[in-house]
Amino acid sequence: MVICIDEVSEIPIYKQIRNQIxxxxxxxxxxxxxxxxxxxxxxxxxxxxxxxVNKAYALLKQEGYIVxxxxxxxxxxxxxxxxxxxxxxxxxxxxxxxxxxxxxxxSKEEFxxxxxSIFRRQxxx
Amino acid sequence: MVICIDEVSEIPIYKQIRNQIxxxxxxxxxxxxxxxxxxxxxxxxxxxxxxxVNKAYALLKQEGYIVxxxxxxxxxxxxxxxxxxxxxxxxxxxxxxxxxxxxxxxSKEEFxxxxxSIFRRQxxx
Amino acid sequence: MVICIDEVSEIPIYKQIRNQIxxxxxxxxxxxxxxxxxxxxxxxxxxxxxxxVNKAYALLKQEGYIVxxxxxxxxxxxxxxxxxxxxxxxxxxxxxxxxxxxxxxxSKEEFxxxxxSIFRRQxxx
Amino acid sequence: MVICIDEVSEIPIYKQIRNQIxxxxxxxxxxxxxxxxxxxxxxxxxxxxxxxVNKAYALLKQEGYIVxxxxxxxxxxxxxxxxxxxxxxxxxxxxxxxxxxxxxxxSKEEFxxxxxSIFRRQxxx
DNA sequence: GTGGTCTAGACCACC
DNA sequence: GTGGTCTAGACCACG
Numbered sequence: 001m002v003i004c005i006d007e008v009s010e011i012p013i014y015k016q017i018r019n020q021i022x023x024x025x026x027x028x029x030x031x032x033x034x035x036x037x038x039x040x041x042x043x044x045x046x047x048x049x050x051x052x053v054n055k056a057y058a059l060l061k062q063e064g065y066i067v068x069x070x071x072x073x074x075x076x077x078x079x080x081x082x083x084x085x086x087x088x089x090x091x092x093x094x095x096x097x098x099x100x101x102x103x104x105x106x107s108k109e110e111f112x113x114x115x116x117s118i119f120r121r122q123x124x125x
Numbered sequence: 126m127v128i129c130i131d132e133v134s135e136i137p138i139y140k141q142i143r144n145q146i147x148x149x150x151x152x153x154x155x156x157x158x159x160x161x162x163x164x165x166x167x168x169x170x171x172x173x174x175x176x177x178v179n180k181a182y183a184l185l186k187q188e189g190y191i192v193x194x195x196x197x198x199x200x201x202x203x204x205x206x207x208x209x210x211x212x213x214x215x216x217x218x219x220x221x222x223x224x225x226x227x228x229x230x231x232s233k234e235e236f237x238x239x240x241x242s243i244f245r246r247q248x249x250x
Numbered sequence: 251m252v253i254c255i256d257e258v259s260e261i262p263i264y265k266q267i268r269n270q271i272x273x274x275x276x277x278x279x280x281x282x283x284x285x286x287x288x289x290x291x292x293x294x295x296x297x298x299x300x301x302x303v304n305k306a307y308a309l310l311k312q313e314g315y316i317v318x319x320x321x322x323x324x325x326x327x328x329x330x331x332x333x334x335x336x337x338x339x340x341x342x343x344x345x346x347x348x349x350x351x352x353x354x355x356x357s358k359e360e361f362x363x364x365x366x367s368i369f370r371r372q373x374x375x
Numbered sequence: 376m377v378i379c380i381d382e383v384s385e386i387p388i389y390k391q392i393r394n395q396i397x398x399x400x401x402x403x404x405x406x407x408x409x410x411x412x413x414x415x416x417x418x419x420x421x422x423x424x425x426x427x428v429n430k431a432y433a434l435l436k437q438e439g440y441i442v443x444x445x446x447x448x449x450x451x452x453x454x455x456x457x458x459x460x461x462x463x464x465x466x467x468x469x470x471x472x473x474x475x476x477x478x479x480x481x482s483k484e485e486f487x488x489x490x491x492s493i494f495r496r497q498x499x500x
Numbered sequence: 501g502t503g504g505t506c507t508a509g510a511c512c513a514c515c
Numbered sequence: 516g517t518g519g520t521c522t523a524g525a526c527c528a529c530g
Contacts, residue, residue, distance in 0.1 A: 501528105501529105501530090502528100502529080502530085503519080503524100503528095504526105504527080504528095504530090505525100505528100506524105506525080506526080507523105507524090507525080508522100508523100508524100509522090509524080509528100510520105510522080511520080511521080511522100512519080512521095513518095513519080513520100513525105514516105514517080514518090514519100515516085515517080515523080
């Protein structure tokens with residue numbers, strides 16, 4: 001999977017990496033148990049410092065998306081908690097987005113359909 | 126409308142102010158055309174630096190939520206573009222939230238219903 | 251409060267800092283709401299890199315012991331969750347320690363009294 | 376006795392082996408004088424590098440839990456020093472755990488009872 | 501080889 | 516001024 005960094009974005013690089021890997025897990029480009037590139041390899045590929053990749057991996061590990069193993073490097077977790085909850089931060093974000101949508105003229109049904117149109121299990125096999 | 130600052134939050138204060146005003150517009154606590162407190166008044170009321178309020182107002186103006194004129198200070202915009210679109214930043218955020226939801230076991234329908242349950246036009250008259 | 255680093259210890263410096271601050275909170279040398287030295291100040295005082303202190307503070311923040319505030323730097327949290335639980339890591343550690351005690355001849359009562367003798371709310375006023 | 380390795384754990388494998396053997400001695404699954412599998416056999420059984428098992432055995436020997444002789448391989452020590460003391464490392468760990476417990480609302484008596492509830496001589500004969 | 505830690509020094513957003 | 520982020524390069528424990 002290719003990681004793309006937007007250097008002018010105000011989102012820190014380590015978070016961009018984290019976001020794209022979460023995205024990859026969600027849409028199936030990254031399969032459970034799949035091997036991630038090593039910290040050094042990914043750093044070199046993107047052209048950034050390995051500490052930054054390290055921080056991204058540490059965050060993903062802390063959030064439970066990946067596991068790190070001294071032998072094999074980092075891997076996508078095998079099983080995820082299917083608890084159907086969102087983190088508080090995501091919930092707050094969602095509330096803000098809904099406010100924006102409301103102001104921009106979305107009705108409840110329109111926005112719900114809009115969300116549905118984005119939500120797709122895209123399995124890349 | 127009362128603005129509440131969470132000093133502990135990772136979200137910068139100026140963005141908290143912006144978020145709460147957008148929320149207020151969305152749920153009707155702030156009506157189109159309504160006058161906002163002056164930068165100095167709001168800063169004093171909250172107990173923060175007026176530069177911070179200034180920054181929040183500048184952001185709101187740039188995003189098209191408020192208008193300022195030299196005589197009357199800041200006011201909520203009279204009419205909003207009902208174009209039914211989201212800013213690119215919100216769209217990116219939404220995509221991330223949906224990814225998280227997908228990984229946590231939400232189905233498309235479950236999540237869309239979840240969103241619907243949060244989306245409410247709360248008109249405070 | 252004085253932070254003392256053992257340079258030859260196998261415990262990473264950032265964790266030594268974290269440990270000593272938790273200890274300080276527990277025995278009252280650090281009061282709820284109390285100001286911590288800035289990242290730079292503590293780094294200089296100890297004679298280490300500020301990134302290392304940064305990492306210690308980030309860990310303490312993540313564990314809920316301190317809060318950071320863009321205006322005032324880092325402070326001890328005001329209120330702690332009194333849920334009477336231990337982290338899984340501490341529980342595992344405790345089990346190991348108890349095994350060692352058992353092998354070294356402690357009876358259940360002796361060890362429990364031993365623990366009691368260490369457990370003291372030492373309020374330094 | 377079965378040794379189980381958690382590949383995801385942050386605890387190095389050699390220490391996991393050491394911990395489980397100490398646990399086994401404590402609860403009686405490993406009897407004084409009992410023969411341990413050879414380094415090579417255990418490594419093969421667990422499916423890890425024999426250097427890792429070697430390191431675990433070296434640590435156990437250094438801590439006085441096992442003895443090795445050239446002919447018979449490794450054996451659990453026949454008699455343990457019943458001096459009712461803990462290693463400095465364990466003492467430090469215990470102090471940290473008690474701090475955490477104190478902060479989380481445990482009283483001295485509650486925690487000592489909690490410890491007592493974990494402390495059990497489980498003799499597997 | 502891997503991830504984890506640390507350094508010295510820099511820049512940034514926020515307030 | 517603060518904490519947060521990033522870099523370039525180093526060393527270490529682990530396996």
